[in-house]
Amino acid sequence: MSSIPVGKGIPVDHVVDNTAEHPGERAPLVLNMHEFNDVTTTVCRVAESRRVPMAWYVAFVFSLGLLGFLGFCIAYLFATGVGVWGLNNPVMWAFDITNFVFWVGIGHAGTLISAILFLFRQKWRTGINRFAEAMTIFAVICAGIFPGIHVGRVWVIYWVFPIPNQMEMWPQFRSPLLWDVFAVSTYFTVSLLFWYTGMVPDLATLRDRARGKIRQIGYGLFALGWRGSNRHWHRYERAYLLLAALSTPLVLSVHSVVSFDFAVSQLPGWHTTIFPPYFVAGAIFSGFAMVVTLAVPARELFGLKDLITLRHLDNMNKIILVTGSMVGYAYSIEFFIAWYSGAMYEKFAFLNRAFGQYWWAYFIMVSCNVITPQLFWFKRIRTSIWGMFILSLIVNIGMWFERFVIIVSSLANDFLPTSWDVFIPTWVDIGTMIGSFGLFMTLFLLFCRYLPMIAMAEVKAVMPEADPHHDDHASDAKDEEGGANS
Amino acid sequence: MTTLSNTPDKLQSSSASRTRCYGMMAEFATPGEIMKAAEKVRAAGYRWWDCHTPFPVHGLDNAMGISPTILPVFVFFAGLTGTMIAFGLQAFTNATDWSIWAFVWVTGYPFLISGKPLLSVPAFIPVMFELTILLSALTTFGLMFLLNGLPRLHHPLFTSNRFLRASDDRFFIVIEARDPRFRRQATRDFLEGLSPIAVEEVLDT
Incomplete structure (x- = not known):
């Protein structure tokens, strides 16, 4: 039907493996498609078809069940009090804040893909940015629950906002906990x-x-009457660039501010200057792992393999490898500084972290975050669907434990041995954590079903056929055809 | 651009049918074709016209002669406003005991905690940063759509079945009837001379 002439450049149909690097040639980002309509059809098919893969229903019912359990756990918490969690006197933060930091961290990959890779002109981002951003929003929703419910008297949670109240008191703006309120709510809104x-x-x-x-x-209502006018596109593109430029410092600031919750305190194991960059690297690391975890089944189930190609996954796995190594470097520098500082409490905090009562959590953290991601040095593993899926799950587990180790091991054994205690989670702790995955998956599955999972307009714009000069010199210089530049 | 009223002769030509003519629409198949056509439409001196594309076509802004948007200037001042609001809010609530009227009477509370200085600017930086970003982003989002005349529920172009593909894989040039150079037949002939797939008249419903 369509009359878009097929370029005589790279014979895209023959490229099944686009992960290979050919100097002077750009690897195609979209496989087996030459017409814009192919992209539209492939992406819209998911939202338009009456029949959804059985796996979607199974996953949806399961997620809905977990979500219901989350509701139950929260209702029980509200009715009874924070005593239903396993908190005790030194360990006043445990699963709640671990989950909060974990979920906020997951969100960072979406913003990195949508904003930072946009500014760096990484065209491969177009295949994955939409659902990575969706993942960001759903993860921040999950994160937002935990600080909200952990305060004990949830009915006065509005005290964190500068709203006039009956005590005529205001939030304490010199506290990192309040910076966090502003950082996370701004992050959610802007995302x-x-x-x-x-x-x-x-x-x-x-x-x-x-x-x-x-x-x-x-x-129609949510499309706001968009009609693709080029005068509109002009402002739209400028606005998009501005939002990317605003989100870039924002994403780096959010997890820095989260790390201030710990770093600004006096507790050995928390009071470290490396926390902001280390937290940001860890956030991107865990976020990309979650993108891979979601992308692998989604592209299989909804037939998006030509748009989310192996090259996209390969690139993400490379980022996981880089950020995982950064996190490993941060772990070792923490130990070095603890020794180099000469402070006995600092030295003890780190030795205790690795060999104390939570040695097993530390062991899980290091093996999942530092050791196993090194397998991504091998291209065979980076491009193996099962390999990357399993590794991404391992990274997710490892990053959850990282936050657990930082928070709980530092709190449980602080300055005074007489006040030491051990934290043991209750079923409500575990139920709330698992339930938050239910909320996340429910939202994500609904998104997959009803919204465009891939940024169609952006993918079309990076196809070689989108170049206005595509027809002019299709016969010469292959490498001038737009494509991946990663 | 000045507002252009319909000249009498054009009213006559467009009132041939009962509904008024919104404009003349030409359909193209590729970005390259619409680019060349857009250059010719601009050269012909039309001013009330537009291209409709499924994605932003690189270079079409220049071909159409669109001047850069003023959006970033507004965003800058919105960001600045955010910074100042955040500083004012924090300084007022934590470092003064003034009473001011902000819809209700509110009083600052000099909050001495851990011996930290009351007016502690470094500690105020994170919130100042966040509100700068927040106000800039809200302005970028809201103003972009407002400057575009969106949201709107209906538009004459949506009456055309052909135009449905403007969000899929086709590229359209629309010359509006309010353009002083618009003549129904002459404009149709002109557009047909640009070798489009089709030319269609869009009615203003």
Whole structure:
């Protein structure tokens, strides 16, 4: 039907493995597609088809069950009090803040892909940015729950905001905990705006293809009347660039501010200057692992293998390798500084972290975060679907334990041995943690089903056919055809 | 751009049908074709016209002669406002005992904690940074759509079935009837001369 002439450049159909590096030639980002309509059809098919893969229903029911359990655990907590958690006198933060830091960290990969890779002109981001950003938003929603419910008297949680109250008192703005309120809520708002801005043209596509009245009105309202006007695209692109430029320092600041919650305190094991960069690297590390965990089944289930190609996954695995090594470096520098500082409490805190009562958590953390990701040095593993899926799960586990180790091992054994104690989680602790995965997966599955999972307009724009000079010199200079530049 | 009212002769030509003519639309198949066509439309002196594409076509802004948007200037001042609001908020609430009226009477609370200075600017930086970003981002988002005249529920172009593919794989040039150079037949002939797939008249409903 379409009359877009196929370029005589790279014979894309023959490229099944686009992970190979050919100097002077750009690897294609979209496989087996020459027409813009192919992209539209492939992506919209998921949201338009009446029948969804059985696996989706199974996953959805399962996630909904976990979400219900989360609701139950929270209701029980509210009705009874924070005593239902395994907290004790020195260990007043445990699973709650571990989950908070874990989920906020997961979010960082989405913003990195959407903002930082955009500024670096990494065109391969277009295949994965939409659902990575969705993942960011859902992860920050999960994260936001925990500080909200851990305060004990949840009915006065509005005290964290500068709202006039009956005590005529204000939040204490010199506390990192309050900076965190502002950092995380700004992060959520800006991520949501960025995600939605990117989605408006794709919602317009869904609106234009919609058959039923409900779909037309639903997608139509959220598409805001977008009609692809080039005068609009001009402002849109500028706005997109601005949002990327604003999100870049923001994403680096959020986990830095989260790390201030610990680093600004006096506790050995927390009071370290390496925390901000170390937390940011860890956040990106865990976030990319989560993107891989989600991308691998999603591209299989919804037939998106030509858009989320092996090269995209390969690139993400390289980022996991880099950030994982950074995290490993940070672990070793912490030990060096603990020794070099000469402070006995500092030295003890780190020896105790590795060999004390939580040695097993430390062991899980190091083996999952530092040792196993090194397997990504091998291309065979980076490009193996099962290999990367299993490794990404291992990284997710490892990064959860990292936060657990930092928080609990430092609190449990502080300055005074008489006040030491051990934290043992209760079923409510564990249920709330697992339940938060239910919330995350429920939101993500709904997103996959009803929204454009891939940024169609952006993918089309990086296809070689999108270059206005594509027809002019399709016969000469192959390498001038747009494509991956990673 | 000045507002252009319909000249009498054009009103006559466009009132041939009962509904008014919104404009003339030409459909193209590739970014390269619309680029060349856009250059010709601009050269022909039309001013009330637009290209509609499924994705931003690189270089089309220049071909159409679109001047850079003023959006970043507003965003800069929005960011600056955020910084100042954040500083004012923190200084007022934590370092003064003034009473001011902000919809209700509120009083600052000089909050001495851990011997930290009351007016502690370094400690105020994170919140100042966050509010700068927040206000800039909200302005970027809101103003971009407002400057674009969005959101809107309907547009004459949505009456065309052909135009449905503007969000999929086709590229359209629309010359509006309010353009002083617009003549129904002449503009149609002109667009047909640009070798499009089709030319269609869009009615203003």
